[in-house]
Amino acid sequence: MEVSFIKEKIAGVLTSILEHDNFEMHDELTAKDVDGWDSLSHMMIITKIEEEFSIRFKLRDLNKLKNMGSLVSVIQGKI
Amino acid sequence: MxxxxxxxxxxxxxxxxxxxxxxxxxxxxxxxxxxxxxxxxxxxxxxxxxxxxxxxxxxxxxxxxxxxxxxxxxxxxxxxxxxxxxxxxxxxxxxxxxxxxxxxxxxxxxxxxxxxxxxxxxxxxxxxxxxxxxxxxxxxxxxxxxxxxxxxxxxxxxxxxxxxxxxxxxxxxxxxxxxxxxxxRDFSYDTTVDGLRQILWGLFAKVVIAENCAALADPIFNSYQEQSSSALVFGAFFYAIQLYADFSGYSNMAIGVSKLFGIQLMRNFATPFFSTNIADFWRKWHISLTTWMMDYVFTPLSFTLRRQQKLGLIVAIVTTFVLVGLWHGANWTFIVYGLFHGMYFIPLVYSGSMNTSNAIAQGAWFPSIKESVKMVMLFILVMFTDILFRADNLTMAFDYLQRVFSWSLFSIPWEFLGSTTLFTSLFILFFFGVEWINREKKHDFEVRNYPLLIRWGFYIFLFVLILFFGKTAETFIYFQF
Structure with missing residues (x-):
């Protein structure tokens, strides 16, 4: 799957959970930069991404998520 | 030592x-x-x-x-x-x-x-x-x-x-x-002086604030069955301040001592009472423990329970706080303490305001009325759970709490209103006043940029207070944990 397509899907997930699209998708984007991306919505986002891509994260993967770039590469490694 | x-x-x-x-x-x-x-x-x-x-x-x-x-x-x-x-x-x-x-x-x-x-x-x-x-x-x-x-x-x-x-x-x-x-590590005059300042501030918090509060709270907790409701609230109030000044004072001293050797330890308290909700409070209270629990207990647990949505999150929070409580010691009082704090979060989870961390009175001298009311409410919530921290066992804690709610709540506890109470209250005002001014700085007593005269005025004033009103104590509350 292409990176741009993965990012588009992630952006869709963020918009649907956070109910806004005031963020720019770039590799250095972190949860702190996005309004409403807190520990509760984080888990909801993770669950939704799992559904969208039909993958399953491990706790270890979660610890590696530092920014959007690492999220994309973790997803890439799973599909 | x-x-x-x-x-x-x-x-x-x-x-x-x-x-x-x-x-x-x-x-x-x-x-x-x-x-x-x-x-x-x-x-x-x-x-x-x-x-x-x-x-x-x-x-x-x-x-x-x-x-x-x-x-x-x-x-x-x-x-x-x-x-x-x-x-x-x-x-x-x-x-x-x-x-x-x-x-x-x-x-x-x-x-x-x-x-x-x-x-x-x-x-x-x-x-x-x-x-x-x-x-x-x-x-x-x-x-x-x-x-x-x-x-x-x-x-x-x-x-x-x-x-x-x-x-x-x-x-x-x-x-x-x-x-x-x-x-x-190379010697830095600035870091060393900053460390000394933090030690001085921690020492003041410990020997002046915490120890004088202890002198007021101890007699009430030791004979709580004979006290009026208002006296019990009075005791709980001073104990809550004692607990904070004791441990934050200790932490400031530890961090200050470490700075003398050019090593920066993590901040442990960041003016927790200037918070408007319980989540904000815990982001600022015993930070090294709460972030530890966050990373190694809460995150794995909420991850495991992620399909249960809000309910999963609540279970994760309450479990985490029960463990925070239990960490303090093998006593049911600590478990119930954690349970209360975990449950304080439930309204936040449902209102979705758990992670909104609003700095109080940004760019202003004083908090707004709404912020003040929230701060006072939060303090009262914390103060009541601190009774669990102080009590020997659950029976005593609940008995104490129960006795708070009687008509004598509206009486004035004259027997406790003496010069010690007056002076201690003034010191507490000064203590929180300085914290308030420095609330957005790296530590509670960062007076680096103050004019020389004011800085030294502070040092001398603190010395005098420590000398004349300080009480020596050979232990800290957190040593038992």
Missing amino acids: VFNSFNFVVFIIPVFLLYWLVFKKSAVYQNILLLGASLFFYAFADWRFLILLVTCILINFLLGLRINSESNERKQQVYLYLGVIFNVGLLLYYKYFNFFLEGFYDMLNAFGVTSSHTALSILLPLGISFFTFQNLGYLLDVYNEEIEPNSNVLEFSLFVAFFPKILSGPIERASQFIPQIKTK
């Missing part, structure tokens, strides 16, 4: 001079001196546990290397579990053994089996709750590939045993601490 003792002064001055004058040649020399001083410091408090501390250091050091060198994930897991069993096992044995034993016998009795038991007399090794958590965090970080294990036994030993934090924290992270001791 506690920081506010003469022994400590006699200990720290030669170590400080040797460190900057004799052992300044390389990082290794500096680390050897600090480790030697740390082991001496620990042995001075209780030499019997020195062997335990050293064993802990070595086992965790080897396990860290082992976890990393295994390429097979299963085997890595085995070594991680060994580490968890070892560290948690130590804690369970030294801290909780009798508690669980008693619970076990109570259960047997409930089922009609009558048997008696004698509690083992187990001495609690100083600082064990702090250094075992630090070691656990280290192993988990290595396992999660967050950090490389440390392959230098000198550095790792110093990471665990560094004397400013060994007895009562902050619970450090290897990723923050170890890089600082890898290179030679």
